[in-house]
Amino acid sequence: MKQYLKNIVEINDNRKSRVFAYFIQALIFISIISFSYETIPDLDVTTRKVLRAIEVFCVIIFSIEYLLRIYVADHKLKFVFSFYGVIDFLAILPFYLALGIDLRSLRALRFLRLFRILKLMRYNRAIKHFTKAIALAKEEILLFLIVTLILIYFSAVGIYYFENEVQPENFSSIFDSLWWAIITLTTVGYGDVYPVTVGGKVFTFFILMIGLGIVAIPTGIISSALTKSVDKKEDE
Amino acid sequence: MKQYLKNIVEINDNRKSRVFAYFIQALIFISIISFSYETIPDLDVTTRKVLRAIEVFCVIIFSIEYLLRIYVADHKLKFVFSFYGVIDFLAILPFYLALGIDLRSLRALRFLRLFRILKLMRYNRAIKHFTKAIALAKEEILLFLIVTLILIYFSAVGIYYFENEVQPENFSSIFDSLWWAIITLTTVGYGDVYPVTVGGKVFTFFILMIGLGIVAIPTGIISSALTKSVDKKEDE
Amino acid sequence: MKQYLKNIVEINDNRKSRVFAYFIQALIFISIISFSYETIPDLDVTTRKVLRAIEVFCVIIFSIEYLLRIYVADHKLKFVFSFYGVIDFLAILPFYLALGIDLRSLRALRFLRLFRILKLMRYNRAIKHFTKAIALAKEEILLFLIVTLILIYFSAVGIYYFENEVQPENFSSIFDSLWWAIITLTTVGYGDVYPVTVGGKVFTFFILMIGLGIVAIPTGIISSALTKSVDKKEDE
Amino acid sequence: MKQYLKNIVEINDNRKSRVFAYFIQALIFISIISFSYETIPDLDVTTRKVLRAIEVFCVIIFSIEYLLRIYVADHKLKFVFSFYGVIDFLAILPFYLALGIDLRSLRALRFLRLFRILKLMRYNRAIKHFTKAIALAKEEILLFLIVTLILIYFSAVGIYYFENEVQPENFSSIFDSLWWAIITLTTVGYGDVYPVTVGGKVFTFFILMIGLGIVAIPTGIISSALTKSVDKKEDE
The missing domain is CATH 1.10.287.70 (Helix Hairpins)
Structure with a gap:
């Protein structure tokens, strides 16, 4: 079971994992756009509700993905404190912090998820050259x-x-x-x-x-x- | 006959073909300038008529050229769907579409013909390096x-x-x-x-x-x- | 006599010629600055007179220099139609044309003399590389x-x-x-x-x-x- | 004694000298910021007094440092007329000149001390390449x-x-x-x-x-x- 999930979440050489990665990427984009859209002043109530729903949905998926990544990681602590581990955590943190109070500023941290895009593409060589x-x-x-x-x-x-x-x-x-x-x-x-x-x-x-x-x-x-x-x- | 036209339209190593190419280029420039000039507000009726005449003339020549190029092409379909084939088609299309309705925006496609300039000059090597x-x-x-x-x-x-x-x-x-x-x-x-x-x-x-x-x-x-x-x- | 003048005007490897070259350069700068100064609006009459005097002086020296350069040149026509020959001519021409009529625009040609600065410095190698x-x-x-x-x-x-x-x-x-x-x-x-x-x-x-x-x-x-x-x- | 001071002031390979260098650097930054802060209009009297105190303190330390550097230098004159010797002198000069009269402009010379930052870091190689x-x-x-x-x-x-x-x-x-x-x-x-x-x-x-x-x-x-x-x- 763990190995099966690992193949989907961590390794990018089979069809299922690629679908999963593209799905997460699409969700990052949707989440970013919805977050940006929310800053437009004088939105009507329906739009606000739709945006809120999108946000809740994205954060739930991101949370599940985060827990999955911890679950399948060989060295759990190493992942949590890795570059992408910290980014994934910071991207969902503001939502839970903001359940009680309004922390719109912190939600901006979600943009950090954009860096995940770099991960999908295999730029390891280019980054090494840089x-x-x-x-x-x-x-x-x-x-x-x-x-x-x-x-x-x-x-x-x-x-x-x-x-x-x-x-x-x-x-x-x-x-x-x-x-x-x-x-x-x-x-x-x-x-x-x-x-x-x-x-x-x-x-x-x-x-x-x-x-x-x-x-x-x-x-x-x-x-x-x-x-x-x-x-x-x-x-x- | 076809070979004679081919020598003029497609191959650039004889005097007639060079005259033909320069003529088409000049027409492209005239067409572009006339199109730009037309956008100036408050032109008087005479100017509008002259510009309209230039446009009709240019499009007729471009249409003849386009048909000629199809005629002399060895692989007609290949030319139609080639880079320059599509450009030549898009450059004359708006005129015929606009016979009934006014489609000034589409006429802007004519600027695509500017790319033909690249063709005349032999930049194949430079483009290859790029x-x-x-x-x-x-x-x-x-x-x-x-x-x-x-x-x-x-x-x-x-x-x-x-x-x-x-x-x-x-x-x-x-x-x-x-x-x-x-x-x-x-x-x-x-x-x-x-x-x-x-x-x-x-x-x-x-x-x-x-x-x-x-x-x-x-x-x-x-x-x-x-x-x-x-x-x-x-x-x- | 001609050889003596040639050593001063054309060849730059002795003290006299260097003094001559620096003198002409200084005059070019003075002429340029005086020309620019003249464009300032509402100058008083005295300033205008001083600027006019500077201009007359500069043009006379430039004319003498131009004639000298023709005199010492081995191929007179070649010098007259050379890059610097044309520049030197254009720099003094407006003054004589403007004796009758006011041709302030033409006098701007004097700035062409700035290119002489390039000549003094031995940038032949740099220009060749360029x-x-x-x-x-x-x-x-x-x-x-x-x-x-x-x-x-x-x-x-x-x-x-x-x-x-x-x-x-x-x-x-x-x-x-x-x-x-x-x-x-x-x-x-x-x-x-x-x-x-x-x-x-x-x-x-x-x-x-x-x-x-x-x-x-x-x-x-x-x-x-x-x-x-x-x-x-x-x-x- | 002289050798002991020299080790601290001039040579940067022991702990004491490094502390000394960082202290001077910090003081340069404080001095620069306090100087910039002073230019803000409508400061209250207390702030002015604090800034004045900081300035006096900085200049006293810089003066001591300058005298120390002369004292420990093997060739005193060579240091005084060296790049950093002149900079150090210019940085404290305005303060003493301004004891009688107000010379705010001259005090700007203090910014020259910023160049000292270059000294600490060992950019000799980079500068040589440049x-x-x-x-x-x-x-x-x-x-x-x-x-x-x-x-x-x-x-x-x-x-x-x-x-x-x-x-x-x-x-x-x-x-x-x-x-x-x-x-x-x-x-x-x-x-x-x-x-x-x-x-x-x-x-x-x-x-x-x-x-x-x-x-x-x-x-x-x-x-x-x-x-x-x-x-x-x-x-x-």
Whole structure:
């Protein structure tokens, strides 16, 4: 009996287990969409009831799946404290906690289940290459992250001195200026805050010229390192 | 006769066929521009008539070309269901459907003809390299696309909890927040929605720090893989 | 005499010629800045006079330099029609044309002289590497440019159908929508036009997911190809 | 005695020195945060006093540390004029200068101490690789920086002629247009200035098509060169 269930729940090489896995995946998607849908304001009572029913159904299935996975696991404790074990637990926990009180925030934890999608697909190799690429370029990435943070802080201090007097509401303190620095150096540029003084604009020019390169370098390093590991895979 | 037409329509190594190909290309451009021009509001009657005449002319030529291509094809059915066969059919279909009723939306399908431009130029090698590059890095790209989608959803859930109370009109539900997440993580940053709370801004900072790298990695992988195949071409 | 002047004007390996070159460069900068300064509105009469004097002085020196370069050139016609010969001519031409009439637009041609800066520095090797990199990846770059253009047009057509009814002023025609498509796919995102309908937002999401990769790839290819040529230089 | 202090202050291989280093680091962070906090407007008197106390405390410790470092240095002058020696001096200088007068701007120099963080972590290898990567691609990077500057100036001149008449307040001179050119070519796109004429929009399209590639290339070159040096490290 246990071996039969194990074949369905844990191992993915037979038809039944694949149906089970796809069913759980579909349920994760339904659960995510229903959770998102619930946040729409002014839903009518019927919709709320349907969404509530979907939620109860999903959580019951997820709970059964969780207990099954513990049941079939060779090392029960090891599964409970594994990455997917913790995720599965966190995904159902809020529902039971919220039976008495309303804990909508905690229910957001359900999105963690999305990571299960990664499990189904056999990305072990891709993830291994990614881990290797990170390991290869670890020092360089850390160096650039630190330099990026220093640069963001430096930009915030600089723009504060240029713009604070003219726009005291937008650049009221260095913390406010940090927001500008982040949005500018990542080139998002919402346009909610921007320099208006000549000094601030010239400063922005130099910060962008130096900063864009530095901020973009870690991504470039990871990409190149990844392609390298992909390449090595081919050689083997 | 059939062989003579085939030489003109299908094979591109003689002067007549090249004239024919350039003529069809020019017509595609004219058709596209006339279609775009038609969308300008408040055109006077004369302009409308000229545009209508151009459209009728283009569709007639395209229809003749389509029939010719079927006629000269060795395997007629194979051509009809080939990539370019379907495109050519979709490009003329809306006109005939719209003889009775007005189907302006369908006429937009004409833009599909733009892909014919790719055919004329001999990019077979470049496309082959691109396909190979994609194949090489397929798993990595898929992995990052999934991680990107999870990250976008996570960002939307997070910002919803930070901003919903303060800006209920901009972050009214998770679906609305998804719009913010996409526009921010792609660094487009229209500035129609942006966080105003301290929590939302700090959250945006971390999301950008983690997210920009992840979103940009697939492009980096394709670029590197492409250069690699270009390089191999050189070695051969 | 001619050889003496040639040593100063054309060859850069002695002290006099270097002084001459730096002098011309400084004059180019002064000329550029004075030209830019002139565009500031509401300048007082004295400033205008000073700027006019600087301009006359610069053009006279540039004219003398141009004549000198013709004089010392071994093949006079070859110099006149060379890249730098044409640039030097275009830089002084507007002044003489504008003696009678006001041709401020033409005077902008003076900025072409900025390219002379490239000449002084010995970037021949770097430019050679760049040309080689472009040649290596020519087909791929062209392919992606065409795909980019098709994608921009497709985005414009799509957003036009989604947004035209709701925002007839911002998406009044496909030409207007093209503006949105360019600003969005390059991630500039001014925020002057953006989709407000759900359909338009979902469409934007898919366009960005597909488009960002495609738009960024040519740059990635050039960068990689360039590093490759730099690398080869090292090996030799 | 001197050797005992040297072991703590300069060498990082024993427990005491590590505690000392972490203590200084923590103090740098506290000092930075307190400095930033001070810029928040309308702080009450108590907060101001606490921040002042923290500042005095930090500067006293930093001064002692600075004197200690001079004391234990084998070549005192060499340390004073070394990179970290100058930084340490600049970080405490404003406090003593400001005893009489208020020099808030100068106090910003304290952020320079952030660079000390780089010292603790042993990034010597990563920095060496970075320096090597820069050296490898020096000419290419310089070439692209110059081309970028010329392109920014050219964009500014172009947009000035297209937009000046219609938007004299936003594109009042070439200097104002330069601001637009920088914000557009870096894809920040605040949305404070953007072209509204058809000519200006078409010009922006071409500038973006050419410009984005050029502006992004230096980053790509550095990334690739860096990955290459990381790779070589692995081979050794």
